[in-house]
Amino acid sequence: MSAASGEGATAAGAQVPRPPTPGQASVSPSSAVSAAAGSVVVGIDSSTQSCKVVAVDLFTGAQVSTGSAAHPDGTAVDPGVWTVALGDAWAAAGIDALGGRVAGVSVAAQQHGMVAVDSAGEPVHDALLWNDVRSADDAAAMVADFGAKAWVEAVNVVPVASFTLSKLAWLARSEPNAAARLHTVGLPHDWLNRQLTGTWSTDRSDASGTAYFDPVANTYRPHLLKEYFGSVPALPEVLAPNASAGQLLPRWGASSAVVGAGMGDNAGAALGLELAPGEVAVSIGTSGTVFAVSEEPVQDASGQLAGFADATGRHLPLLATINAARVMAAGAAMLNVDLAEFDRLALAAAPDAGGLTLLPYLDGERTPNLPDATGTLTGMTRANMTPENLARASVLAVLNSLADALAGLHSFGVPVERVLLIGGGSKSRALREAAATVFGVPVDVPEQREYVALGAARQAAWAATGELPVWGRRIEESFMPDGGWGATVRGRYSSARRTVYGV
Ligand SMILES: Nc1ncnc2c1ncn2[C@@H]1O[C@H](COP(=O)(O)OP(=O)(O)O)[C@@H](O)[C@H]1O
Numbered sequence: 001m002s003a004a005s006g007e008g009a010t011a012a013g014a015q016v017p018r019p020p021t022p023g024q025a026s027v028s029p030s031s032a033v034s035a036a037a038g039s040v041v042v043g044i045d046s047s048t049q050s051c052k053v054v055a056v057d058l059f060t061g062a063q064v065s066t067g068s069a070a071h072p073d074g075t076a077v078d079p080g081v082w083t084v085a086l087g088d089a090w091a092a093a094g095i096d097a098l099g100g101r102v103a104g105v106s107v108a109a110q111q112h113g114m115v116a117v118d119s120a121g122e123p124v125h126d127a128l129l130w131n132d133v134r135s136a137d138d139a140a141a142m143v144a145d146f147g148a149k150a151w152v153e154a155v156n157v158v159p160v161a162s163f164t165l166s167k168l169a170w171l172a173r174s175e176p177n178a179a180a181r182l183h184t185v186g187l188p189h190d191w192l193n194r195q196l197t198g199t200w201s202t203d204r205s206d207a208s209g210t211a212y213f214d215p216v217a218n219t220y221r222p223h224l225l226k227e228y229f230g231s232v233p234a235l236p237e238v239l240a241p242n243a244s245a246g247q248l249l250p251r252w253g254a255s256s257a258v259v260g261a262g263m264g265d266n267a268g269a270a271l272g273l274e275l276a277p278g279e280v281a282v283s284i285g286t287s288g289t290v291f292a293v294s295e296e297p298v299q300d301a302s303g304q305l306a307g308f309a310d311a312t313g314r315h316l317p318l319l320a321t322i323n324a325a326r327v328m329a330a331g332a333a334m335l336n337v338d339l340a341e342f343d344r345l346a347l348a349a350a351p352d353a354g355g356l357t358l359l360p361y362l363d364g365e366r367t368p369n370l371p372d373a374t375g376t377l378t379g380m381t382r383a384n385m386t387p388e389n390l391a392r393a394s395v396l397a398v399l400n401s402l403a404d405a406l407a408g409l410h411s412f413g414v415p416v417e418r419v420l421l422i423g424g425g426s427k428s429r430a431l432r433e434a435a436a437t438v439f440g441v442p443v444d445v446p447e448q449r450e451y452v453a454l455g456a457a458r459q460a461a462w463a464a465t466g467e468l469p470v471w472g473r474r475i476e477e478s479f480m481p482d483g484g485w486g487a488t489v490r491g492r493y494s495s496a497r498r499t500v501y502g503v
């Protein structure tokens with residue numbers, strides 16, 4: 001851990017070797033520094049709803065074992081629950097039994113969460129997660145004070161409630177006693193790095209979601225902490241993407257393993273997908289995210305697009321929504337059916353849900369920036385109020401909100417010609433089959449894998465062997481835009497959004 005004491009504390013991300021291009025196999029048993037045939041690497045995805053642990057073969061990326069454990073519901077949690085869930089998922093995946101075969105471990109985790117601890121390492125407050133909107137007023141005040149353009153120049157994002165600095169500003173304003181005890185601030189993956197190695201560390205991708213790290217100059221911006229939190233806490237060292245965060249502590253069993261730098265979950269998905277510049281991914285998990293890998297930073301002073309870093313030394317322009325897969329889960333709960341039956345209902349409805357249109361902002365929203373928004377159902381008639389149409393409207397709502405995000409990405413010069421669709425929500429057949437038509441571009445669905453955990457495993461291989469492996473990806477299904485109903489549905493959605501929220 002390093003206490004950033006002045007402007008310009010540089011991060012190791014600046015001297016990052018370029019990753020190999022897809023198709024170039026880059027790890028072979030003979031070239032591996034510390035790995036033998038039969039070696040495995042372990043990727044961890046500590047996401048909003050659960051922790052997933054995946055062990056894969058170091059040389060092929062083939063899955064060896066997997067385990068998961070649930071996280072509690074809520075947008076503010078004790079970080080200790082992530083450690084417990086990791087232990088449970090680790091045990092469920094049988095990592096202990098793999099013993100000396102484990103060459104490396106890396107963590108990818110939900111971005112932005114404020115992990116604030118005292119000098120003894122104990123949380124001074126529950127961690128506020130990316131989808132906690134209590135800091136919306138603080139974010140707005142920070143933008144009004146410093147100016148959106150200045151924010152983009154300093155850290156390549158414009159603050160919204162999700163970002164760590166907005167949460168710290170809320171803590172200083174609302175919980176001054178807790179803020180006074182704060183010694184170190186980190187992110188969910190930094191917290192887990194500490195559980196695995198005994199020391200705090202982070203990487204450039206996750207640091208880029210704090211709003212006090214500049215991913216263009218690769219440096220912390222402590223003056224922003226001083227200005228909006230009131231002091232500069234100790235900050236985890238920002239490790240290069242191929243660096244080691246330390247040796248795995250003996251309590252985790254596989255003690256010969258090296259721990260990689262880790263990353264934010266979207267950077268993890270990009271690494272797991274082997275996403276190349278020119279490709280766009282849409283992830284439908286708790287959050288909906290739309291992102292691409294880019295050689296150059298992408299800047300947006302409107303704040304819609306976040307100019308994050310990826311986990312290879314490049315950039316990761318991204319737009320995120322708060323309401324994604326859980327909109328379908330909420331719809332299923334309301335109809336008192338499980339997700340399989342909900343899918344069947346959505347598939348049985350007319351393509352345009354008979355005119356029912358849902359704005360899915362059930363938990364407030366970030367894209368568009370409407371933290372206090374709620375959902376709205378429009379276009380109801382006596383004829384269209386059926387369970388089938390309601391299920392279909394929920395599916396279309398998720399896709400429409402991500403189509404808005406894709407349009408945002410495109411408007412900042414990122415080509416959107418084809419989309420890779422991942423995340424738990426992409427298991428819905430109704431959603432997969434409608435996605436290309438609502439997005440207006442072809443959609444590829446890769447085989448169902450935990451891409452965030454896979455990306456973490458790939459980074460672990462990089463840290464363990466010195467080379468980033470290329471494992472390839474397999475497309476399971478592809479869809480083309482189909483029929484004029486897509487434009488109708490997009491038009492109704494945009495019109496409802498403008499009418500209800502004026503955006
Ligand atoms: N068949 C399905 N239809 C709709 N949603 C689904 C389906 N299967 C899983 N999900 C949803 O996917 C989400 C979990 O996806 P995941 O990508 O693991 O999210 P996260 O990484 O945010 O935890 C849950 O909200 C779950 O309800």
Ligand SMILES: O=C(CO)[C@@H](O)[C@H](O)COP(=O)(O)O
Binds near residue numbers: 112131265287
């Ligand atoms: O806030 C963001 C990205 O900016 C979210 O992507 C979170 O990183 C968590 O997402 P899940 O993977 O848990 O859905």
